[in-house]
Amino acid sequence: MAESKCPQCGCRRFYVKNPDDAYDIYEFECRNGEVCFDEGVDGDSCPEISDGTETFCNKCAWHDQFSKIK
Numbered sequence: 566m567a568e569s570k571c572p573q574c575g576c577r578r579f580y581v582k583n584p585d586d587a588y589d590i591y592e593f594e595c596r597n598g599e600v601c602f603d604e605g606v607d608g609d610s611c612p613e614i615s616d617g618t619e620t621f622c623n624k625c626a627w628h629d630q631f632s633k634i635k
């Protein structure tokens with residue numbers, strides 16, 4: 566299975582924004598298509614990530630729907 570990574574820079578770390586608070590971000594790594602939030606991120610408060618969730622690359626300016634990195 567192909568590794569999920571940024572189509573622009575190849576970075577595997579991404580983040581999503583809290584739909585209720587754009588200054589609140591949740592970093593995660595995509596391993597085998599699975600979203601793995603960073604340690605220390607409160608799993609209960611994480612937004613649900615679906616194919617259409619706006620996802621941001623941690624390294625470059627790329628952002629698009631989550632389904633684009635799979």
Ligand SMILES: [Zn+2]
Nearest residue numbers: 571574622625
């Ligand atoms: Zn990138």
